[in-house]
Amino acid sequence: MTQPEQSAPAEAQNKPIDFIRQIIDEDLHSGKHSRPVTRFPPEPNGFLHIGHAKSICLNFGIAEENNSPCHLRFDDTNPSKEEESYVAAIQNDVRWLGFDWGKNLFFASDYFDQLYDFAVQLIQLGKAYVCELSAEEIRSYRGTLTEPGQDSPSRERGIAENLDLFRRMKDGEFEEGTHVLRAKIDMASPNLNMRDPVIYRIMKTHHHRTGDKWCIYPMYDYTHCLSDAIEGITHSLCTLEFENHRPLYDWVLDTLATPCHPQQIEFARLNLTYTVMSKRKLLQLVQEGHVSDWDDPRMLTVSGLRRRGYTPASIRNFCAEIGLGRKESWIDMTVLENAIRDDLNESAPRVLGVLKPLKVIIDNYPEDQVEELTAQNHPQKPELGSRALPFSRELYIEQDDFMEDPPKKFFRLGPGREVRLRYGYYIKFASMVKDEMTGEIQEIHCTYDPETRGGSSPDGRKVKGTIHWVSAAQAQTCQVRLYDRLFLTEHPDTDKERDFKEFLNPDSLTLLENCKVEPSLATAKPGDSFQFERNGYFCADPVDSRPGAPVFNRTVTLRDSWAKMMGGKG
């Protein structure tokens, strides 16, 4: 009936808990921590996507379950790629998903002074040095996967000189690329991240928060662990590709006197079939015009999903369903589609809408008569009430609901057949009018049985098919956008030879301009979701839809075993 409580602890839902929650539970029981403190640390260089939603649900979910904080921290250490506008969009998306960071909104740039002081300490400890090698030299000195690196000529420079040089880096005395600060660890480490990683670089770029105060910016590996420690994070959750960075995360925190030492735990990122997930590729789709923008309903960005008609609950349920592990995995797109169907099936009011209209004239129905029929808003939920549907002599039905020469199992309209109009009357085929030139069917003539008002017959005769319809005179004409998967293949970006854009689905968007929907939809509010019976779930476009001129986006089709059957026969 009702969905399980969103915020109930996983255990209470009788669901097995994931390995991260197991670790946290153990730390709580052992007394290592009295409560967990997690964080979601986006870089403000793009929009959030469904993969981020997985991380958000994890980090904020743990906080909800334990009544503990989850920080929202922007990892804004690279001003050349980051923008203020992304900061706002990201906050909006996290809030929309239903999460609240309370007072815990932070920026890595808040810590730039502390980070600088820590770097000075590292130098004083003899654990960092200013290196004057060029970027290319640093690369060649790093060695390879199988050969150790070589020491930088600057490696044994004295502490005083390092201190002076680092101060002068900060003061803008050097050009970009001429000097970096490096941690002094081990040039022979089998883990390349430990071969004296760069921790500060010169970048004479305006920062969206610190302005022109800094011309040196700290690198991720150095910044992230210290930010976690400064904030008192207990469990720092990130994706698998950072596993090789954990020794460095721990080295920085072990070397410096920090308030605490958070535990980094890695999990597998989300991959979905029939789409791409990397911000770089999403950006490319936007910049090259394959989609309209970051919030194009075909994009699996949070903003795209929102515009498509996905609900926060559906995304949270999806994230809960897919599980969490350390195995690289591909979640089937049908799992996401199933999540939104599940949610909308419960909540979306039912309406009648004809996407590809075919005119039907009921020859024996009075010329000027209009009557009102009653339709349920949700057949499984009578408490959602009903509405009136105008019925008249001229109607529209779906082109797909008529076949001139139908197979036996086609339970719809065709020569000699009778069908039920949903909430209306039984109608029987009489004749059809075709365009003499093209052979295209222009209109169908039928007769109706006045005894079947509402959809049942006193003589108890059965009709196998029920089809949807809209009264022509009262219909609201509108635009409908049919969205389909953006890519044709399950793994568009794993082909080594072919670019992922070669697999774009040319039919991912179908624009229908002459759709006929029931009059109640004229006033649909932007963002409202409906089930167009027998067609799918649709949402009034949040951007382009207007009262009196609605525009609908197809969120997802209904399951369609008929189409599946027909598809199987070719």
Add this chain to the structure above:
RNA sequence: UGGGGCGUAGCCAAGCGGUGAAGGCACCGGGUUUUGAUCCCGGCAUUCGGAGGUUCGAAUCCUCCCGCCCCAGCCA
């Protein structure tokens, strides 16, 4: 033949040495139905990447092998 990870059904995923290998998606049947939807019922791994070994007993422990992923940004 550098290091770090991972391998349970088509796709995810429980399982943490003890009689029958959860659950979801997908798929296949059947029932209800004024949405070919929803809902309901049933089917779907004699087997856990492979081979050995330990044990009365292993998907769970050990050994070897095979496969896949990550790392040589002054990105995060």
